[in-house]
Each structure stands twice: as structure tokens, then as C-alpha cells.
Amino acid sequence: MALSNHLASRLRHTLAALRQAPLGQHQGLSAPPGSVHTIDLRGIFPPLTTPFSPTQEVDYAQLEGNLRRYTSIPFRGLVVMGSNGEYPYLEPSERLDVVSCVRRALPRDRLLLAGSGCESTQATIKLTVGMAEAGADVALVVTPCYYRGSMTNAALVQHYTEVADASPIPVVLYSIPANTGLDLPLEAVLTLAQHPNIVGIKDSGGDITRMGLMVHKTQQEDFQVLAGSAGFLLASYALGASGGVCALANILGSPLCQLDGLCREGRWQEARDLQHRLIEPNTAVTRRFGIPGLKKAMEWFGYYGGPCRAPLAPLSLSQVEELRSTFSTNGWL
Numbered sequence: 001m002a003l004s005n006h007l008a009s010r011l012r013h014t015l016a017a018l019r020q021a022p023l024g025q026h027q028g029l030s031a032p033p034g035s036v037h038t039i040d041l042r043g044i045f046p047p048l049t050t051p052f053s054p055t056q057e058v059d060y061a062q063l064e065g066n067l068r069r070y071t072s073i074p075f076r077g078l079v080v081m082g083s084n085g086e087y088p089y090l091e092p093s094e095r096l097d098v099v100s101c102v103r104r105a106l107p108r109d110r111l112l113l114a115g116s117g118c119e120s121t122q123a124t125i126k127l128t129v130g131m132a133e134a135g136a137d138v139a140l141v142v143t144p145c146y147y148r149g150s151m152t153n154a155a156l157v158q159h160y161t162e163v164a165d166a167s168p169i170p171v172v173l174y175s176i177p178a179n180t181g182l183d184l185p186l187e188a189v190l191t192l193a194q195h196p197n198i199v200g201i202k203d204s205g206g207d208i209t210r211m212g213l214m215v216h217k218t219q220q221e222d223f224q225v226l227a228g229s230a231g232f233l234l235a236s237y238a239l240g241a242s243g244g245v246c247a248l249a250n251i252l253g254s255p256l257c258q259l260d261g262l263c264r265e266g267r268w269q270e271a272r273d274l275q276h277r278l279i280e281p282n283t284a285v286t287r288r289f290g291i292p293g294l295k296k297a298m299e300w301f302g303y304y305g306g307p308c309r310a311p312l313a314p315l316s317l318s319q320v321e322e323l324r325s326t327f328s329t330n331g332w333l
Helices: 005-018 060-070 092-105 121-134 153-166 186-192 208-217 230-238 253-264 268-288 290-300 317-329
Strands: 043-045 077-080 111-115 138-142 171-175 198-203 224-227 243-245
Touching: 043 077, 043 253, 060 092, 077 092, 092 111, 092 121, 121 138, 121 153, 138 153, 153 171, 153 186, 171 186, 186 208, 198 208, 208 224, 208 230, 224 230, 230 243, 230 253, 230 268, 243 253, 253 268, 268 290, 268 317, 290 317
Parallel strands: 043 243, 077 111, 111 138, 138 171, 171 198, 198 224, 224 243
Antiparallel strands: none
8 A cells, every 4th residue: 555645754754753862771671782763662651441421432521631640650652542442342433533632632752552453454554544644653453363263374474564564653563362362473473573664562461481582583673572461561671571551550650650660770679579569450450350440440549430331341349349459458549
């Protein structure tokens, strides 16, 4: 797909504005010698929830209210229309409107990653271009999975290559096997890491060995690995991950940014103590209670959570009490 002059110009402008000098050496973490990234993904990214009204319409006023609070936290950027944004339940026009809303409210020095993965390559390209026009800096593209028996290594490489070729903004791969039932094969990741417009992966599978191999085997590429959960953030950093896209950051953004800083400064004992306190709350708002639990917990910390879109159901009273206990026993409430 040929790019319009406008979009091609936007790509050149975005990459030039975000081009970084070689990553400096840190006491705790360091980049491979000679490593230069066209876009710097180091840091914490909350995958934003989508606020809904009682009638399950997107509530843009509440979204803007949450964004005002998030701007005071030193996030590297925000992820919009990821799994925690109830992306599958929004119409394409709603997805684009949410990205536009966030872009207007987000300082220009913060990155905006937008989920644009669809089941077909054609639809993914169309939505990715739309996300770029709406203001996204990076496209986060989840694996197509409906026909997962046919999603061979070759098919996935072809899909992502075509998307990256057509995308006016850099692409980050997104593997979340808990939702898709499909783990993006390591061989495909290593092949795709060589594409000039594929700059990283968000890996939510939690396989630390796999993540370590990704970092190790892509050191010569312009490619960064992002941990997809707060539960294994420290371990990911120890193996060379650049940052984290963590659902828990919707609630405990400042502590997660603190953990990021401790790792970069090599203060591993303090980082480990903090990581320990984050594991159970993270599990509670991801695998255990999911987005309804995440939104409920947001309300205890002053954010708007609100309802989910059906068929996601609210927590029962006993589940709410269990969730609250998880946060309180770890010292967060």
C-alpha cells in the first residue's frame, strides 16, 4: 500500500523528532554497545482503560479526568486501545475517537501507542493508518488469532511485514497468549525485528527465558522488548527489557515508575522489595478479576473506573472484598 504524501511526511517527522542518541550506560541496566534506537521505549506505559457511562457509552469527560492525573506521573507514554481498553468491544470509529481524545490531552513529550491489530491484514493496515492520522506515535499490533491453526510462522511474518511496510508510524508487535491462545513464535519475532519499521514487542506471556532470548538475539537490531505485566517487570529488566506496559500502572503508576528507576540505578534490593508488594495486586487485576477488577480498584485510588461493556460483568460483593484485601495486605490501601 503506497503512503500518501501527508502520512509519509508524518513518518519522517515522527522518527526525526524521536530519534535518540545512543543509550547511556547505567549502574544497573545498560544497552548493547553501539545501540541506537529510532524511538525510545524505556519506561512505564499504562494500558488505559476505557471509561464508560452507566449506559455503556464512551465517557470522554471521565477519560480526560483520568488523563489529567496521569500527566503528573513520569510515564514514558500511554497505551490506548489495548486489551485493558476493551478494544474488541469498541467500534472502529470509537477507537479512533478515543485516540484523538488522548492525543489532545497528552503532552507531546509522552508517547502514544495505539492498538490497531485486526484479524485481517487489510483491516489492520486500514486501522493503523487511521490511528496515525488520529495522533498515535506507535501502532501496537496484536496477533491475529481467530484461525490460529493457520497462523504459521510464515503467515505471521507475512502479516506483520505487510502491516509494517504500509504503516506511517513505527510498529510494536503484541503477543498476549492468555487472550489469543497464540504465542507469537520466537522465530517470527527474530525475523520481524530486522524490519526497519518494527521497533519492538510487548510480550505478555510471562516466559522470562523467551524474553531474555529476544533481548539477546536482537541486540544488533533497532528493537526493544517491553514486559507486558507488572508481575515480572523486575525480572524482565534484569534480562534487558526496555520498559513495561502494565495494567497495574492504571492504579499504582508512581510505584511502578519508582521500580523502573530503582532497576536503572542498580538498587536491586529495594527494587526486589517493591516488586514483591506488586505481584499479588497485579495478579488480582489481571488473571484473577480482569478488567472489572482493574476498574473497581481504580476507584479506590481516585480514578474513574466505572462499568465495563457487556458481556463483561461487574464483580460480586465477595470478589470486591477479596480484591480490596489484596491491596490492603500489601500496604497499598
